[in-house]
Amino acid sequence: MTKQELASRIAKRLGIEATAVKSILDEAADQIIKAMMQGENYYQRGFGTFAVITRKAKTGRNITKGTSVHIPEHRCPKFKPCKDFKDAVK
Numbered sequence: 139m140t141k142q143e144l145a146s147r148i149a150k151r152l153g154i155e156a157t158a159v160k161s162i163l164d165e166a167a168d169q170i171i172k173a174m175m176q177g178e179n180y181y182q183r184g185f186g187t188f189a190v191i192t193r194k195a196k197t198g199r200n201i202t203k204g205t206s207v208h209i210p211e212h213r214c215p216k217f218k219p220c221k222d223f224k225d226a227v228k
Contacts, residue, residue: 141160141163142156142160144163145157145159145160145163146159174190174215177190177213178190183220184220184222184223185219185220185223186217186218186219186220186223187217187218187220188215188216188217189215189216189217189218190213190214190215190216191213191214191215192211192212192213193211193212193213193214194211195209195210195211196209197209
């Protein structure tokens with residue numbers, strides 16, 4: 139499902155315009171990203187958690203050149219679905 143399809147489904151169900159729903163979805167995503175850029179996690183009950191995790195520095199391999207490459211410590215986003223979400227998908 140794409141964002142446009144999601145917006146259309148929500149708009150049809152709530153009886154509002156799809157463009158308004160799309161704007162709300164865009165703003166929600168922007169706010170979640172901004173919060174995560176500041177190191178905050180986002181929790182939505184019944185759906186899951188968007189968390190910022192820190193990966194330790196490590197040594198990787200460049201297989202084309204056969205050399206070692208240093209990968210510095212960095213933060214990255216992670217999504218963990220809630221139990222009900224997992225059970226529904228099973």
